[in-house]
Amino acid sequence: MRLHHIAIWTFRLEEMKEFYVRYFHGESNEKYINPRKKFESYFISFENGISIELMSRADVQNTPIEENRLGLTHFAFTFSSPEQVLQFTEQMRSAGYPIVGEPRTSGDGYFESVVLDPDGNRIECVYSPVTIPNKEIDTERLLLRPFRDSDAEAFFACCRNPKLGDNAGWKPHETLEESREILHSVFIGYNAWAIILKETDELVGCVGLVPDPKRENPQVNMLGYWLNEPYWGKGYMSEAVQAVSRYGFEELGLSLITANCYPHNERSQHVLKRNGFLYEGVLRQAEITYDGHIYDHQCYYLLPVTQPTAEDHEEILQLWEASVRHTHHFLTEEDIQFYKPLIQNQYLKSVDLYVCKDIHGRIAAFMGLSDELIEMLFVHPDQQTQGYGKRLVEYAGKEKSIRQVDVNEQNEKALQFYLHLGFHVVGRDDTDGAGKPFPILHLKR
DSSP states (O other): OOOOEEEEEOSOHHHHHHHHHHHHOOEEOOOEEETTTTEEEEEEEOTTSOEEEEEEETTSOOOOOOTTSSSOOEEEEEESSHHHHHHHHHHHHHTTOOEEEEEEEOTTSOEEEEEEOTTOOEEEEEEOOOOOOOOOEEOSSEEEEEOOGGGHHHHHHHHTOHHHHHHHTSOOOOSHHHHHHHIIIIITTSSEEEEEETTTOOEEEEEEEEEOTTOOOTTEEEEEEEEOGGGTTSSHHHHHHHHHHHHHHHTSOOSEEEEEEOTTOHHHHHHHHHTTOEEEEEEEEEEEOTTSOEEEEEEEEEOOOBOOOGGGHHHHHHHHHHHHHHHOTTOOHHHHHHHHHHIIIIIGGGSEEEEEEOTTSOEEEEEEEOSSOEEEEEEOGGGTTSSHHHHHHHHHHHHHOOOEEEEETTOHHHHHHHHHTTOEEEEEESSOTTSOSOOEEEEEO
8 A cells, every 4th residue: 555646726727837846846737627516626746756736626615724734734755865955945036936934954853844836735855864874993902893683682671771861861771672672763874883792792772873863964973872871881892982983083974973971971071072063062951852851961062183185285385374374473484484485385295185175165274294393283273273173183182192292482372372281391402403593392291
């Protein structure tokens, strides 16, 4: 059994037919006419086999659909990408059709807009993210793999623990059947990985990425995770979070990963900070839990770090100069012009470069690494205090095991930045690498 068609009355039969044929690529049959009943109709068929029957009769009252009435409230048409939703919405706007819901990501993860047809019927234009089967991810001690039907008992053994549910905001599971149902409805087939200990083949937790319901950008995902209590404090969750975050940026092409936790969940906060997540703020009264508690959310975010292309190098040089002029007040114009060709022709080529880009694709900060040292780190003046510098430093430590940096002694702002991140001074040179009288401090953490 399947749905065949939906029938609606209209006063604008020809205009409605043209609307659905032109904009939604429907195919219309020949008009059906019943002169005795003064009835006319079209069948508009779409490629998925569903049809709309447009019907007209003089004695039928004009009752356009409203959002909050009983009965049919809207039609929904799917699109293959968020960009297509945006383009179609603008096409409708240009054609004069009302946009009653601007493009956004809904709470259930759909990217959608809402337009009105000539009769005022609501049409949702929807992009539903395709759930790609999770690839397995190997780490040193863990296997992250998709959940399976056979995981139900181990899943129940974890989720019945009250301490786990209290930290995650859900009611501890009471029966195996409850766990089995939740496993199928929430975890299997979605971007969620079972955390398996390689040594024992035990299921000990979960980590996942889902669309962030608080952000409209479909390239933003929210990280969620839980770990069974006997395995707390062993670094397993940090290992899993690091691997899944890398997967999100490199495989899914995400522009931002967010995470929320309760203020009392200090372990979760520690996991996020260890993995380079930056504190964004508190969302007050964000959630009412199953038992009626109202909790704030502490909000964190993680930015992608990538290596630049050859086309990025001119932008990097411009960023270097803008940053130096903003922070290196001890340098004269002659000094800047002395260093600029050295940066362009020697220094940038002698290090491994990494960048953070803003939401518009512009480079917000860059870092140069040698085998053991952060050789350079510069943030665009317009992007300072936004977390880009800290993200690069944390990336150097976490991903590259580099925890040393050199800084100009006269650059007090940079020095305080590194001291705040836990670095301490371990040495000093009277001159810089070019022999100029600008003392260099060596820091380590």
